[in-house]
Amino acid sequence: MDLIVFLVLMLLGYGFGQWAEKRHYRSIREREARLRRRILLVQSRYPPQVGGGHRSQLVTGSVVVSVDYFKRFLAGLRNLFGGRVKSYETLIDRARREAILRMQEQALGLGADQVINLKLETASIYKGRRKAIGSIEVLAYGTALVPPAAAGA
Amino acid sequence: MLVTNLEIVPGQRIARHLGLVQGSTVRAKHVGRDLMAGIKNIFGGELKGYTELLQESRDEALARMREQAEAVGANAVLNVRFSTSSVAQGAAELFAYGTAVVLEGG
Numbered sequence: 001m002d003l004i005v006f007l008v009l010m011l012l013g014y015g016f017g018q019w020a021e022k023r024h025y026r027s028i029r030e031r032e033a034r035l036r037r038r039i040l041l042v043q044s045r046y047p048p049q050v051g052g053g054h055r056s057q058l059v060t061g062s063v064v065v066s067v068d069y070f071k072r073f074l075a076g077l078r079n080l081f082g083g084r085v086k087s088y089e090t091l092i093d094r095a096r097r098e099a100i101l102r103m104q105e106q107a108l109g110l111g112a113d114q115v116i117n118l119k120l121e122t123a124s125i126y127k128g129r130r131k132a133i134g135s136i137e138v139l140a141y142g143t144a145l146v147p148p149a150a151a152g153a
Numbered sequence: 154m155l156v157t158n159l160e161i162v163p164g165q166r167i168a169r170h171l172g173l174v175q176g177s178t179v180r181a182k183h184v185g186r187d188l189m190a191g192i193k194n195i196f197g198g199e200l201k202g203y204t205e206l207l208q209e210s211r212d213e214a215l216a217r218m219r220e221q222a223e224a225v226g227a228n229a230v231l232n233v234r235f236s237t238s239s240v241a242q243g244a245a246e247l248f249a250y251g252t253a254v255v256l257e258g259g
Contacts, residue, residue: 056162
């Protein structure tokens with residue numbers, strides 16, 4: 001009985017997990033391509049020398065994602081042998097890119113043309129059984145610079 | 154009140170430095186959301202409820218930090234940082250801190 005439940009959970013996790021991940025990656029790539037042309041993301045701590053009159057505002061984007069049953073099982077196996085845990089790499093990569101995208105979307109909503117001083121923070125917020133990573137939160141934050149023309153409008 | 158994670162503000166001068174201000178909040182998820190999270194842990198994917206909850210909590214932490222900054226007479230908080238930690242099973246602490254300053258000129 002236990003084995004059946006386990007197998008069903010594995011199959012569900014594999015099916016839905018792969019499907020959701022593919023769909024998510026597609027959406028991330030689309031939005032990244034769209035936003036890249038409209039908003040500049042700068043890692044620098046100091047604003048570039050611009051005309052002045054830019055208004056600055058804190059923008060944030062966050063996302064909580066969970067790993068699926070199948071991947072958790074794979075990661076559990078990896079724990080025995082050591083090495084790269086690929087199933088978690090894609091999870092964290094997706095979360096990070098999603099958080100940055102959400103932050104950029106917020107900045108764009110304010111009429112900003114660039115975001116500077118980007119910081120990222122990752123926290124594991126829900127620990128599943130046996131201390132396994134259940135879900136992680138990624139927060140991206142930075143300062144949006146709104147050009148004077150857009151600020152007045 | 155200006156809240157930013159820059160260390161300087163273009164075109165404005167830091168007239169007075171008032172020290173560190175901080176705001177924090179500890180939130181727990183209710184049972185329904187925990188149940189949803191359990192289900193999502195099988196299928197994988199985004200936990201929208203948690204994303205919202207943490208966003209709300211973060212706004213709360215920021216609001217508390219702002220209050221503290223106002224109390225010391227600042228008109229801006231610079232170099233804001235966030236930090237998240239899970240203090241217990243099912244509860245998370247959201248923490249925001251920054252430097253309270255008085256800005257002059259424009």
